[in-house]
Amino acid sequence: GAGVSQSPSNKVTEKGKDVELRCDPISGHTALYWYRQSLGQGLEFLIYFQGNSAPDKSGLPSDRFSAERTGGSVSTLTIQRTQQEDSAVYLCASSPGPTGNTIYFGEGSWLTVV
Amino acid sequence: DQQVKQNSPSLSVQEGRISILNCDYTNSMFDYFLWYKKYPAEGPTFLISISSIKDKNEDGRFTVFLNKSAKHLSLHIVPSQPGDSAVYFCAASRIQGAQKLVFGQGTRLTINP
Numbered sequence: 001g002a003g004v005s006q007s008p009s010n011k012v013t014e015k016g017k018d019v020e021l022r023c024d025p026i027s028g029h030t031a032l033y034w035y036r037q038s039l040g041q042g043l044e045f046l047i048y049f050q051g052n053s054a055p056d057k058s059g060l061p062s063d064r065f066s067a068e069r070t071g072g073s074v075s076t077l078t079i080q081r082t083q084q085e086d087s088a089v090y091l092c093a094s095s096p097g098p099t100g101n102t103i104y105f106g107e108g109s110w111l112t113v114v
Numbered sequence: 115d116q117q118v119k120q121n122s123p124s125l126s127v128q129e130g131r132i133s134i135l136n137c138d139y140t141n142s143m144f145d146y147f148l149w150y151k152k153y154p155a156e157g158p159t160f161l162i163s164i165s166s167i168k169d170k171n172e173d174g175r176f177t178v179f180l181n182k183s184a185k186h187l188s189l190h191i192v193p194s195q196p197g198d199s200a201v202y203f204c205a206a207s208r209i210q211g212a213q214k215l216v217f218g219q220g221t222r223l224t225i226n227p
Binding site: 103 | 160203205218
């Protein structure tokens with residue numbers, strides 16, 4: 001498709017399990033972002049990839065969270081030993097280049113930890 | 115450290131009237147600002163942007179105003195329509211240096227018939 005694609009769209013997992021969330025950015029976009037939105041909260045920055053530069057991981061809330069971007073395209077956000085407070089919608093976005101361009105969001109992956 | 119703040123969590127406006135959403139920022143290095151709109155169960159969608167070389171940008175019913183000295187921007191929607199009911203996020207960044215977008219907490223706008 002033409003837009004940012006995220007999978008799964010919904011995930012229910014048991015506390016303590018690991019989850020992987022996938023993001024396919026818009027083709028040709030060099031910048032990729034992960035944000036999350038917890039219930040009733042704003043958009044919380046998690047991590048930012050720009051081309052071949054070292055990612056900005058300053059928003060990752062704990063060392064249980066990690067993300068990779070393979071081949072400058074697809075990205076995977078991994079949450080280890082999930083906790084109930086990890087329940088949120090995880091939003092991926094991409095943009096053509098460094099910030100200053102509009103970023104385009106996917107539909108999000110809704111994670112529920114029970 | 116909340117660098118971008120939307121102090122009104124919600125706003126209710128009558129259909130046909132003007133909606134004004136406000137946003138304040140603290141980082142004087144920000145030079146690019148955007149507004150996003152989010153419906154429930156959907157990702158945010160881009161609405162309008164403005165760079166710091168301007169103080170106004172208009173697109174149809176939507177106008178964004180930037181007051182750099184006050185570190186304040188606002189989004190005006192006129193006339194407001196029921197389909198405008200959504201959560202609106204403002205965001206800011208620095209164009210140079212590949213800086214990430216920083217978002218505010220969002221304002222839920224409800225347009226009443």
